[in-house]
Amino acid sequence: MAMATSPHSLLLQNPTPTFLKNPKLPFTAVPMTSTRISPTTTAKPMSIKCAATTTPIQDLRPNPPESQDRVFNFAAGPANLPENVLKKAQSELYNWRGSGMSVMEMSHRGKEFSSIIQKAESDLRTLLNIPQEYSVLFLQGGATTQFAAIPLNLCKPDDKVDYLVTGSWGDKAFKEAQKYSKPKVIWSGKSEKYTKIPAFDALEQTPDAKYLHICANETIHGVEFKTYPTPKNGLLIADMSSNFCSKPVDVSKFGIIYAGAQKNVGPSGVTIVIIRKDLIGNAQEVTPVMLDYKIHDDNNSLYNTPPCYGIYMCGLVFEDLLEQGGLAGIEKKNKKKAELLYNAIDGSNGFYRCPVEKSVRSLMNVPFTLEKSELEAEFIKEAAKEKMVQLKGHRSVGGMRASIYNAMPLAGVEKLVAFMKDFQAKYA
Amino acid sequence: MAMATSPHSLLLQNPTPTFLKNPKLPFTAVPMTSTRISPTTTAKPMSIKCAATTTPIQDLRPNPPESQDRVFNFAAGPANLPENVLKKAQSELYNWRGSGMSVMEMSHRGKEFSSIIQKAESDLRTLLNIPQEYSVLFLQGGATTQFAAIPLNLCKPDDKVDYLVTGSWGDKAFKEAQKYSKPKVIWSGKSEKYTKIPAFDALEQTPDAKYLHICANETIHGVEFKTYPTPKNGLLIADMSSNFCSKPVDVSKFGIIYAGAQKNVGPSGVTIVIIRKDLIGNAQEVTPVMLDYKIHDDNNSLYNTPPCYGIYMCGLVFEDLLEQGGLAGIEKKNKKKAELLYNAIDGSNGFYRCPVEKSVRSLMNVPFTLEKSELEAEFIKEAAKEKMVQLKGHRSVGGMRASIYNAMPLAGVEKLVAFMKDFQAKYA
Numbered sequence: 009m010a011m012a013t014s015p016h017s018l019l020l021q022n023p024t025p026t027f028l029k030n031p032k033l034p035f036t037a038v039p040m041t042s043t044r045i046s047p048t049t050t051a052k053p054m055s056i057k058c059a060a061t062t063t064p065i066q067d068l069r070p071n072p073p074e075s076q077d078r079v080f081n082f083a084a085g086p087a088n089l090p091e092n093v094l095k096k097a098q099s100e101l102y103n104w105r106g107s108g109m110s111v112m113e114m115s116h117r118g119k120e121f122s123s124i125i126q127k128a129e130s131d132l133r134t135l136l137n138i139p140q141e142y143s144v145l146f147l148q149g150g151a152t153t154q155f156a157a158i159p160l161n162l163c164k165p166d167d168k169v170d171y172l173v174t175g176s177w178g179d180k181a182f183k184e185a186q187k188y189s190k191p192k193v194i195w196s197g198k199s200e201k202y203t204k205i206p207a208f209d210a211l212e213q214t215p216d217a218k219y220l221h222i223c224a225n226e227t228i229h230g231v232e233f234k235t236y237p238t239p240k241n242g243l244l245i246a247d248m249s250s251n252f253c254s255k256p257v258d259v260s261k262f263g264i265i266y267a268g269a270q271k272n273v274g275p276s277g278v279t280i281v282i283i284r285k286d287l288i289g290n291a292q293e294v295t296p297v298m299l300d301y302k303i304h305d306d307n308n309s310l311y312n313t314p315p316c317y318g319i320y321m322c323g324l325v326f327e328d329l330l331e332q333g334g335l336a337g338i339e340k341k342n343k344k345k346a347e348l349l350y351n352a353i354d355g356s357n358g359f360y361r362c363p364v365e366k367s368v369r370s371l372m373n374v375p376f377t378l379e380k381s382e383l384e385a386e387f388i389k390e391a392a393k394e395k396m397v398q399l400k401g402h403r404s405v406g407g408m409r410a411s412i413y414n415a416m417p418l419a420g421v422e423k424l425v426a427f428m429k430d431f432q433a434k435y436a
Numbered sequence: 437m438a439m440a441t442s443p444h445s446l447l448l449q450n451p452t453p454t455f456l457k458n459p460k461l462p463f464t465a466v467p468m469t470s471t472r473i474s475p476t477t478t479a480k481p482m483s484i485k486c487a488a489t490t491t492p493i494q495d496l497r498p499n500p501p502e503s504q505d506r507v508f509n510f511a512a513g514p515a516n517l518p519e520n521v522l523k524k525a526q527s528e529l530y531n532w533r534g535s536g537m538s539v540m541e542m543s544h545r546g547k548e549f550s551s552i553i554q555k556a557e558s559d560l561r562t563l564l565n566i567p568q569e570y571s572v573l574f575l576q577g578g579a580t581t582q583f584a585a586i587p588l589n590l591c592k593p594d595d596k597v598d599y600l601v602t603g604s605w606g607d608k609a610f611k612e613a614q615k616y617s618k619p620k621v622i623w624s625g626k627s628e629k630y631t632k633i634p635a636f637d638a639l640e641q642t643p644d645a646k647y648l649h650i651c652a653n654e655t656i657h658g659v660e661f662k663t664y665p666t667p668k669n670g671l672l673i674a675d676m677s678s679n680f681c682s683k684p685v686d687v688s689k690f691g692i693i694y695a696g697a698q699k700n701v702g703p704s705g706v707t708i709v710i711i712r713k714d715l716i717g718n719a720q721e722v723t724p725v726m727l728d729y730k731i732h733d734d735n736n737s738l739y740n741t742p743p744c745y746g747i748y749m750c751g752l753v754f755e756d757l758l759e760q761g762g763l764a765g766i767e768k769k770n771k772k773k774a775e776l777l778y779n780a781i782d783g784s785n786g787f788y789r790c791p792v793e794k795s796v797r798s799l800m801n802v803p804f805t806l807e808k809s810e811l812e813a814e815f816i817k818e819a820a821k822e823k824m825v826q827l828k829g830h831r832s833v834g835g836m837r838a839s840i841y842n843a844m845p846l847a848g849v850e851k852l853v854a855f856m857k858d859f860q861a862k863y864a
Contacts, residue, residue, distance in 0.1 A: 081537050086543060086544060089541055294615055312579075313578060
């Protein structure tokens with residue numbers, strides 16, 4: 009019998025494993041000349057006849073999702089997504105569940121995408137236990153668009169509103185609100201480099217302020233609200249972009265919660281707004297239609313074409329969070345990761361320092377500096393060699409920042425901590 | 437020798453094809469007891485020893501991208517994407533080109549994403565031959581946000597502007613502009629059900645209008661500008677959402693061209709704005725920061741987090757268009773497809789009717805009705821059985837609509853035309 013000239017040819021007989029039935033694979037199945045193997049017969053010697061083929065071996069699958077190719081990505085957003093979510097998205101990118109099209113190709117008004125957006129909303133409602141009196145909107149434009157949308161929708165131009173500013177993002181929200189309302193910064197952490205949150209009873213809230221605005225987690229400065237102030241007039245607004253779905257939240261305390269997805273729950277391009285329904289419907293006349301909550305609410309986020317693929321990705325993340333048991337369990341995991349890292353910093357005898365007041369340190373974003381600041385570039389460089397990337401601090405702050413969102417595995421934090429210890433041993 | 441108890445177990449010897457090295461596959465490689473097969477030796481009888489395993493067969497690859505699973509998707513947007521673009525996106529979703537992360541996880545300010553957005557812009561400039569005096573912006577918020585952004589950026593509230601309304605989208609743009617300027621509809625096709633474009637010399641343009649706005653292709657009504665009017669004051673603004681990159685355009689004729697990506701060039705969530713630089717920088721005070729062209733231009737679309745994955749997808753589409761030889765060739769293909777379909781309609785003895793004036797019929801969106809309108813539901817249903825979907829006309833218009841963007845293959849139009857002939861034969 010002729011022998012194989014290509015080592016990539018094989019002769020196999022029934023039953024043929026599924027993968028071998030694929031005609032695209034680089035070998036040809038050639039019938040065997042001897043008896044079928046069956047579980048009950050004794051082995052007989054057989055000849056293996058190989059058919060030559062000129063088809064070169066190609067790995068026709070997409071790059072196998074080998075975890076060893078992944079880096080530990082400490083970016084602040086866009087950020088890590090859960091590996092299983094990415095694999096699922098990859099597997100169904102070309103043809104979503106037998107529909108014959110990608111999610112990216114679906115009509116946003118068709119039945120397939122309707123099921124996707126409805127499930128995403130439903131799962132989010134479950135995760136956050138969102139009361140029925142709240143609408144959930146999936147919008148474009150980032151949290152930065154909401155900085156304008158909120159005063160535009162809730163205020164007349166002369167209305168007073170209070171901003172409690174604990175970092176750069178609260179400050180940006182305040183500045184944008186100046187165009188559409190009369191905002192006041194009732195407290196700012198700026199003079200202390202945004203390392204604190206004040207005691208709430210010490211706050212001097214404006215008596216007739218329409219709302220009190222906070223940024224629940226300041227991404228750049230690593231300052232996170234653990235409890236929330238009670239607004240004098242009952243309306244608390246929170247930017248939760250960088251800690252959304254990282255822990256349970258009592259939505260009923262808020263008038264509006266908004267979040268860019270691209271920290272904890274999806275890719276960039278989707279902004280989620282959870283808004284109490286009675287607050288909808290009084291937008292100022294200069295409000296662009298795309299910033300008018302009533303338009304979006306009346307149309308279930310389908311007034312125009314929503315960011316469909318981003319919403320789909322958020323939906324996969326919500327499912328994954330539910331499969332992990334929901335936000336109470338997620339919070340535990342996040343606390344464990346954060347504790348590991350903060351302990352490493354605090355236990356370094358000053359080699360590493362985190363300036364944030366301990367009681368308000370973020371579980372999501374951990375800024376720190378090196379006592380020997382001249383070593384910071386080396387730290388970044390050596391960490392990157394160890395496949396830990398995006399550790400550089402925000403350009404407005406310098407130093408280092410490790411963002412450890414939901415999807416950062418414990419292993420990533422452990423590796424970082426081990427690296428930090430080694431680095432210290434090397435350079436102390 | 438023990439025989440296999442599971443038909444899914446095989447014994448294979450070196451060289452082991454790549455896929456068999458994967459430990460996740462459901463069988464175990466067990467060393468053969470006989471001589472290696474080599475290309476030069478004669479076949480020797482050998483025993484095949486199979487190791488039993490209980491791992492069930494699973495197809496571990498993502499669903500193979502078989503074209504026969506695809507439908508012909510005539511949706512108006514989101515819409516078809518080129519198959520090779522989808523396959524490429526799928527293959528690199530989990531790990532983009534060795535970076536160890538997905539595009540969805542990249543910092544928008546990192547070197548990987550910088551290369552992506554810069555290449556996308558560069559390729560678009562090549563495709564459309566965009567002069568250097570123009571900026572290219574990748575924004576969120578859809579064309580609908582641009583309806584507000586354009587008058588906000590180009591006008592004072594009392595400035596007059598002209599709108600030439602040839603369909604629903606031009607009408608929406610006009611209505612939004614009323615908030616921020618003094619717009620006038622200088623011509624409307626509404627009384628003739630949006631089936632025409634007027635002769636340009638008959639237009640009564642406002643002498644001191646800041647700009648003249650057109651919708652270059654009306655998605656709902658299938659009316660497309662083949663040539664462009666000359667604005668009295670030199671500033672022509674065009675919404676090209678639904679024919680962007682379907683044919684060459686002389687960008688220098690326009691002050692601004694804007695387009696939602698989700699017809700011809702990408703998924704939803706990205707809006708491309710091509711704007712002459714001298715028009716940037718005079719936004720009204722009430723302009724939300726996210727609608728201010730200067731903010732975006734100064735920051736190369738990275739003022740805040742852009743819609744990264746959508747921009748990446750657009751980049752893949754631009755590469756694909758360049759590989760096809762650019763927009764002149766694309767236009768030829770589109771003309772051929774459109775001609776096939778319009779001829780089928782016009783040659784049906786009135787069984788099918790397209791109401792649009794022949795000289796302005798869109799190459800992208802083909803609306804038509806059945807003489808026997810009671811058959812329309814059946815038409816949709818039977819077409820869907822043949823895997824041609826999303827043929828229903830826009831809800832404001834009824835009837836049928838076939839959107840045949842760049843990525844609709846000729847085969848899809850041929851199939852539709854054949855189906856239409858059969859359907860007519862069946863029901864005439």
